[in-house]
Amino acid sequence: MLYVEILGNLPEMARDEVKAMLELGGGEIIGQDYLFLKVDAGEKAFPFLDRLGLAHEYGLLLVEADSVEELLQKAGEVEWPIKGAFKVDTETMANCRHDVLDLPRKLGAVIHAQGFRVNLSKPDTVVRVYCGERLYAGIRLRYFDPKDFEKRKAHHRPFFRPISLHPRVSRALVNLTKATREILDPFMGAGGILIEAGLLGLRVYGVDIRPEMVEGAETNLKHYGVRDYTLKLGDATRLEDLFPDKKFEAVATDPPYGTAATLAGRKRDELYRKALRSIYNVLEDGGRLAIAFPTDFNGKAEAEAVGFRTLGRYYQRVHKSLERYFYVFEK
Structure with a gap:
């Protein structure tokens, strides 16, 4: 026991x-x-x-x-x-x-x-x-040891962006997908989720629409000793074009929720809906998605409309202007 x-x-x-x-x-x-x-x-x-x-x-x-x-x-x-x-x-x-x-x-x-x-x-x-x-x-x-996670927090990385999940939460998202081989993060940003997945021995795939993020995420992955990665400059709503012959075991991601600049000029809810459909299309049957959405976006209804089944939903209040749910979906 x-x-x-x-x-x-x-x-x-x-x-x-x-x-x-x-x-x-x-x-x-x-x-x-x-x-x-x-x-x-x-x-x-x-x-x-x-x-x-x-x-x-x-x-x-x-x-x-x-x-x-x-x-x-x-x-x-x-x-x-x-x-x-x-x-x-x-x-x-x-x-x-x-x-x-x-x-x-x-x-x-x-x-x-x-x-x-x-x-x-x-x-x-x-x-x-x-x-x-x-x-x-x-x-x-x-x-x-909390110190092991602390040293991977955003401000300790060589490529620093202040908006990032705590490494413990990033790791939990990876684990909630039950990934054993690989994981994709289509909104990888500075690579926090990919760092945790890579340290668990998974092959990691990352996508971001901003060139500086692709370059910065690679810098961070190398800094923490992650070597088995594929990073691409591209659109999270068009993953089928980026990986035409690939189905992923699992996806874990934290999409942007802020200003129009961080959303590449697109309306937030439209971005989320298109990304959910694209993720569904590149996920293996039975594969899992772990994702965060602000509470004012009905992630459960939108994901189920695409074809996902909801396995879990967890509330977190980040600060007075951001409340979110972490979701786990299965294809």
Whole structure:
């Protein structure tokens, strides 16, 4: 049994990202306690869970309990697969209903009694306790360091444009498509989505109508070590002309929503509608599209009119002048 701790800024999107990766890795979510997901999966799922963007960590789930006393009793009966020295960390979630103030010391003593060494400053193994409606204890397998994503934020890239998705969100969009081979971004801009996809080992394809963006995206991809890419100068509403003999496994993109200049002089809603149809035409049957639209554009209705099936919709308020939905569609 595994656990995944998801982030709280887009929790429904984060949960569905985990679900998508488990569908690839052979597993399923069997319970949720606030931001704590209980997962039925084995080692086959690890490479896919390692891809997560909207997650804090994942690990082995070893103990569940309804009280501190029950947790400590069960912990004494478990064979802890600890390597080297360990420490206990407690995560007190917003819905925690137990007194866990002294729990790290008490649980540490139970595990120490099994012959394991404690090292609070440089542990080899981190034992994690989560307090929500219930109590959970396990061993962290992977921590998603925020610094890894921070260094890929827009202002750290050699080609800088201020309007860009957070790298965690870009990665989640890629994962929600369930891509395993390749991905297309027809509004690639500075290449943020392509960077995340490329770092996951996918072949990436990008299109932008502005020459400076094509050149800048290539600079950014090279900077982060992405080499397997094809970038084209062109129109996102005419993808069939750019890729006449190609059907894509998946598409993830964040279309422009701002001024007429960023929309190449075209009306926004018209651009979105034509792009949706063109994306549909170059997507494989069963392929997925992950895309963002402002809330005043009915993305669900427009995509379904083209032929897409809606799989998910997630709200995000960016600032007072921009509210949007992230959508996942399937052809």
